[in-house]
Amino acid sequence: MKKNFSRLLMSWHLHDNKREMPWKGEKDPYRIWLSEVILQQTRVEQGWHYYTRFIENYPTIRELAAAPDQEVFKCWEGLGYYNRCRNLLSTARTIAFQQNGEFPVQYEDILALKGVGPYTAAAIASFAYNQPYAVVDGNVFRVLARFFNIGTAIDSTAGKQEFSALANEVLDRKQPAFFNQAIMDFGATVCKPVAPLCASCPLRSECAAYHNGTVNQLPVKEKTLNRKHRWFYYFLFEYEGKWLVQQRSAKDIWQGLFEFYLLETEAAMKWDQASVSQWLGEQMGIRKATLVSVSPVSVQQLTHQQIKGQFIHVQLLSIPASLKTQQWLRPAEVAGLAFPKFITQFLNGR
Numbered sequence: 001m002k003k004n005f006s007r008l009l010m011s012w013h014l015h016d017n018k019r020e021m022p023w024k025g026e027k028d029p030y031r032i033w034l035s036e037v038i039l040q041q042t043r044v045e046q047g048w049h050y051y052t053r054f055i056e057n058y059p060t061i062r063e064l065a066a067a068p069d070q071e072v073f074k075c076w077e078g079l080g081y082y083n084r085c086r087n088l089l090s091t092a093r094t095i096a097f098q099q100n101g102e103f104p105v106q107y108e109d110i111l112a113l114k115g116v117g118p119y120t121a122a123a124i125a126s127f128a129y130n131q132p133y134a135v136v137d138g139n140v141f142r143v144l145a146r147f148f149n150i151g152t153a154i155d156s157t158a159g160k161q162e163f164s165a166l167a168n169e170v171l172d173r174k175q176p177a178f179f180n181q182a183i184m185d186f187g188a189t190v191c192k193p194v195a196p197l198c199a200s201c202p203l204r205s206e207c208a209a210y211h212n213g214t215v216n217q218l219p220v221k222e223k224t225l226n227r228k229h230r231w232f233y234y235f236l237f238e239y240e241g242k243w244l245v246q247q248r249s250a251k252d253i254w255q256g257l258f259e260f261y262l263l264e265t266e267a268a269m270k271w272d273q274a275s276v277s278q279w280l281g282e283q284m285g286i287r288k289a290t291l292v293s294v295s296p297v298s299v300q301q302l303t304h305q306q307i308k309g310q311f312i313h314v315q316l317l318s319i320p321a322s323l324k325t326q327q328w329l330r331p332a333e334v335a336g337l338a339f340p341k342f343i344t345q346f347l348n349g350r
Contacts, residue, residue, distance in 0.1 A: 148166070
C-alpha cells in the first residue's frame with residue numbers, strides 16, 4: 001500500500017500536476033528559504049506577490065543582509081507576523097557575514113538557523129540539495145491521514161511523530177524533491193481541506209478514508225475542542241427508503257452518538273442545486289441525484305462553543321463506492337438511535 005501510494009502520487013505529479021508557482025523547481029537555497037519564510041501563515045496567492053518583490057529588491061542573500069531594517073520591513077508590510085521578518089534579516093546576516101554568504105548544506109546546519117523549523121529545513125535540504133528529508137506540512141498531514149485512514153490527532157505529540165515517520169517512510173529517497181513537491185501540490189489541489197476532488201482522484205482506488213467514508217472527518221485535531229464557532233453541514237442521503245447514518249467516534253462533542261453524513265467547515269457555505277451538485281460530483285462522483293431540501297440555519301450554544309449548520313436532504317439513484325460501507329437504515333430503525341440535540345430538534349421539526 002505504501003509503495004503504491006508513492007507510485008500513484010508521483011505519476012500524478014509527472015502527468016497531471018499543473019500547479020504553477022514561481023519557486024517551483026528552484027535550486028537556489030536562498031530563494032527556497034525565502035519562499036518558505038514568506039509562506040508561513042500566508043496564503044500562496046498573497047505570498048506570490050511578496051516573493052516576487054523580495055527577489056526583485058534582494059536577488060541574493062548578501063543584498064538582503066546589507067539592506068536597512070526599515071527598508072526590508074516596508075517590503076514585508078502587509079504580511080504580518082513581523083517576527084518572521086526579523087528572523088529573516090538575522091539569518092541573512094549570519095550567513096552573509098559569518099558564513100561567507102554560503103547557505104548551509106547539511107540538514108542539521110540548516111535547522112540550526114534562526115527561524116527555521118523541521119519543515120523549512122526539510123524543504124531546503126530536499127529541494128536545493130535533493131537530500132532525503134520529507135516535508136510535513138498541513139497538506140501532507142491531510143493526504144497521509146486520509147489515504148491511510150489515520151485518526152491520530154495531527155497536532156498531538158504522538159501524531160506529529162507518527163506522521164513524520166510515515167512521511168519519511170513513503171518518501172522516494174532517490175527523488176525526494178520531486179516527491180515532496182508532489183505531495184504538497186496534491187494536498188493543495190486535489191485532497192483539499194473542504195470538498196476534495198475524490199471523484200477524479202487518481203489515488204481513490206486505494207484511499208482507505210474514501211472506502212471507509214471518513215474523508216471529511218480527517219485529519220483529526222485535538223484543538224478542535226477549543227474552537228468557538230463551528231459549522232456542521234449534515235447531508236441526509238436517502239436511497240430506496242433508507243438513510244445513511246454514522247456514529248461519532250472521535251474524542252469530540254457528542255462522542256458515541258449518531259449523526260448523518262457530516263461536512264464540517266470553518267466558515268459558512270451557501271448550498272443550492274448548483275453547489276450541491278458540484279460538491280457531490282467532485283467529492284463522490286455522484287452525477288445524478290435530487291436535492292430535496294436545504295433547511296434553515298440551526299444554532300446550538302454549548303458551554304465553550306457555538307454550533308451552526310444546515311441539513312441537506314439528497315435523494316440518491318445509487319450508492320457511490322465511498323458510502324457503501326456506511327449504515328443504511330429505514331426510518332423506524334433511525335428513530336431508535338441516539339442523536340445529538342442539534343439533530344433531534346431538526347428531526348422533530350420535519
